[in-house]
Amino acid sequence: MLVAVGAFSLMDAGLKLLVPHYPPMQIAALRGAASIPFVLAWVLPGARTAALLRVRWGLHAMRGALSITMMSSFVFALDTMPLSTAYAIFFVGPLLVAALSVPLLHTKVGPRTWVAIAIGLVGVLVVLRPSGDGLFSAAGLAMLASATCYAVSAITVRVLSRTDSTEAMVLWMVTALALGAGLLAAPGWVPVQGEHLPLVAGVGLAGAIGQWAITQAFSRGEPSVVAPFEYTALAWSLGLDLALWDVVPGATTWIGAAIIVGGGLVLLKAERGQGRGE
16 A cells, blocks of 8 residues: 555656646546556466456446546646645545445444544545635535545455456556546547656556555455555655645645544554454
C-alpha cells in the first residue's frame, strides 16, 4: 500500500499538470490507455490466457465504471483545488471502506470503528466548510464522489480476489478505464500535444505500478486495515504542491486533515483490538 500511495501521488501530480489542457474524461482515458502497455509487459509473459479470460465479468464491469467515475471526478476537482486539499477530502475513503465492509463483506465492527468513521466525517466538514464555496462546491462534492467510488472499488477487489488473479484485475481495470472514458470523451476530444506525451507516459507508468500495488494490498489484507496507509499521501501532496505549484495548505486544511487522519488511526487501533478479541 505504501508503494501504491507513492506511485499514485506522482500520477496525480501529472494529472493536475494536464488539467488546464484537456477535459477531465479525456484525462481519465489517457491515464488508462497510457498504463495498458506497461501492464501488458508485466502480464503477458507469465500469464495464461484462460486465467485472464475466465473472470467474473460483471464485477469487472462494475469496477471499471467505478474507476471511470472516480478518476474523472478526481481530475475535475483538481482543476480548482490544491493536491493537498484534494487528498484531505479523499482521506475519508479508508473510513468509507470500513463502513461499507459491514453490509458488503459482512465484516463485524465494534463501536470504536463507528466513532472513527464519525471523526473522519467531521474532518471532511472542517476541510470543506470554510473553503471558498463551502460544503456544496462542485469540486468538493466531486472529490467526495471520487472517495466513495474508491471505497466501493476496494471492496470489489476483495471479492474478486477470491476467484480472479491480480493480473486479470489490473489488466481489465485499466482497459475498462481507457475504453469507457475514451468513448465518453470522444465527442469533445482535444488532440494531445506532442510536448505532453512524456507526461502522459509517466502518468501511465506510475498508474500501472500503483494499480498493481494497490490490488495486491487489498487482495492480501483486510480492506479496513490496509486502507489507512492511504494517509501517507499527505506527505507526498505537501511536497508536490510546494515543489510544483508553490502552494502551502491553509490552517483549515491542516486541521481537517489532522482530524481525518486521527479518525483513521482510531480505526486502525480498533481493528487491531478486534483482531485480538478485545
